Amino acid sequence: MKNYLLILAFLGLGVGQVHAQEVVQLTLKDALEYAMENNVNTRNARLETLVSKATIKETTATGLPQITGAFNLDYNPSIPVVFLPNEPPFGNPDIPGDVIPARFGISYSSGLAVNVKQMIFNGSFFVGLRAARTLEQLTDFDLKKAENDVVENVKKAYFGVLVSQERVKLGKANLARLDTLLKETKALNEAGFAEKIEVSRVQVQRNNAYTQFEQSIAAYQISQQILKLQMGMPMDYELALTETLTELNPAAEIQELLTTEASGRVEMNQLETNIELAKLDLKNNLVQYMPTIDLNGNIRRSGAGNELNRVYNKQNWFGSSLIGISMSIPIFDGLAKSARIQKNRIQISQLENQRNFLTESFKNEVFTAKTNLKNDFDLLEVQRENLDLATEVFRVAKVKYQEGVGSNLEVVDADAALIQAEINYLGAIYDGLISLVELEKALGLLKADLTN
Template sequence: MKNLKLILLLFAAMPFPVAAQSAWSLKTCIDYGLKNNRTNLIYANEKKAADARAKEALAAYLPSVGVNGTVDDNLKVQQTLIPAGVLGPEDVRVAFTKKFNTNLIARIDQTIYDQSLLTSLKANKYNKQQAELNQLQNEEMIIYNVSTAFAQIFVYREQLNMLRSNLETYRKQMEITALQVKKGTVLRKDLDKVTVDYNNGQSQIRVAESNLSLSENQLKYEIGYPVDKVLTVDSTAAADVFKADPISGNGSFLAENRADYRISQVNTKLLEIEESRIKAGVLPKLSAYAQYGMIGYGDQLKPSFSTMAPYSAIGLKLTIPLFDFFKRNAQREQAMYKRLNAEENLKIDEDRYRLEYENSATKVMKEQSNVDNNRRNIELARSVFRTTDLQYTKGTTDLTDWLNAQNSLKEAQKNYLNALLTHFQARMDLEKASGTLKTFYTGLPTANEN
């Protein structure tokens, strides 16, 4: 028994490999978001609602069946007067009903011709398209938001790496300056200057860590991932993912690529159908019906049921609207002007979307140039700092020059990070403006490809 316990203890103490969570690439995050973002359910329900509306419109042209029943208690039976000379020399009052009468009827109605209903059926196709485009637009918004949050994580990580490197430089300089103060070769104020910058660096790291945590939570929210769970993000290849392609914007833009433009087109078609439906309201409507019923009378309630007699009828019903011209004409004019405005807004939107595309393409190229310039500035600032650091070590320059060189490097790093984030944002704005967010997503490398 003791040997068994010893074996179990040794077994429990043995190191076993723990499956670590694999890092999520941008494509993995978007995949998860497209499946788990809560807005997906909303737009999926809207699509189902559009299907239900189509069935409702079709049902108006299908047979309708109804059953009605009534039981009347005539508290005071109405009498009819038969003039004198018909049944006798004096007027005769006669009741053509009894105290209780019951009526049960089943009726089926079928529309044979109603142009307004036929026109309304054409809207089913566009209602479905509208729901599908709304769903597509939501997916594009998820791609845009997830990509933006992912880019922020990359930039904050880059910032943390730079801040920590700078902090290590200040720490080493503090040690050197402290020794110099002990030897009496420099004043205490020089050590204080380095210490102040070191403390500032620590504060900046804490802020950057907080920003990184917030951006990670934002990414979890955008993809529908539990905020209280750890999400390991692989952002090492983000710079290549968001790298700008050479885009000139000369004629390659198509407004039809944008989901919002196609939604406006569908809305215009729906307004055309609504205008046609109102016009068709002046045409005659023809329907057929068939009914079967039973009716009974009695001085007491029970005989009114036991003496029920059947009856039936079939027929046609023709409805011709005659005196609602002014109302219907006003409705038609309202629908016409709505359609005309929608067509004009479509042209305005096309020009506006083209402007957004051209501006976004220009901004992407400009921001790419800014990123490259600021990256070169960092290398130049590093080179100047290394030279100044060597000179300070040899005693050929003072601490002020060393601090100025380090501050110049920090400024170059700050400008680079700002340019990098702005460039990432501009790239996503360009994808949105050109209507290629889905193409951007499908072209992303997977985690293995990274």
């Protein structure tokens, strides 16, 4: 954790200081800790957990009293006309026609009101509250899955940087070895002890080694960028990894993993939670056949006047209130709820089928990962032995050539075999580390807990 805090402190420096210190030294644990905080997927997953908590509060709020206020001020430019029959007791023989037009109303009116609504019973509310809490559990599992994915990707990228770094070192050593051989062969040619074709042969080998060296440098730079991307680190920084491939490839850990049984996988937890959400959706559609009951209340004060300055006179204002219970009973919706219920049951069956497949898929992943790791571990021993043999063959071929009992072609061939053996050995180490990560994932051990 101290290393991690140092990294954060470094990344918090000013711009001038950043240019003065461009290299960030990292161990694998440092890289994982940094990625947990800065990778975009883990950051978004943590934000999603906050969204789910807010959703619980939002759902709970619908079951609490809903209080609203209201105010109105109305003006009638033309008061509506109401027609009355022109007959007793309203009749007026002085007015021709069978109706009498009358205006009922005033020019200005205003009112203040407070409305209260309290849910008494609504089956969807209780189901929705439980679904919101289940959704919170799902986002927690999603966060764990995102963290596990980051661990997997950062480990693979970290190992890729180490392999590329070792290839650069080997490429530099190969160039130095061939430069020495080329210099010696040129000297022998100038002294008349070697033919020109021998010089050309070594030169060709040296040019090939140089090409591989340049490719290794490019691969190393690209692998660093990939690691920084997986960590969520700005691309401006230069990385210096402080561990070696050998340190991260302990044989004892490999043997222990090969005998370890699988534990729980977060993917199964995600699927189980999705099944629970689907069942709650089904339950929500079932409870919609039940009535909903609400308590309603209202308090209002109203006033009016034919002139605006008289609307708010105290003597023109009167109060009213209301309290009651309302019930809504579903009768017929065109079988829409029935169709939704049928769809829910089919979706649950699909998820349960997926659960059965996922169980068998996990077993296959464990078997495949263990087989690959054991095979890669065996191949690593073979490549290590092959590298030792290739090194010895090159040494003997060079000694024989220097003593005049061997040919230049033998030396060039031995050097090419040594370079290939080095590449194969590094590839075997990398394959073994990747298989190790795959097995940890298959066993459910690739977790983001970095306390140990």
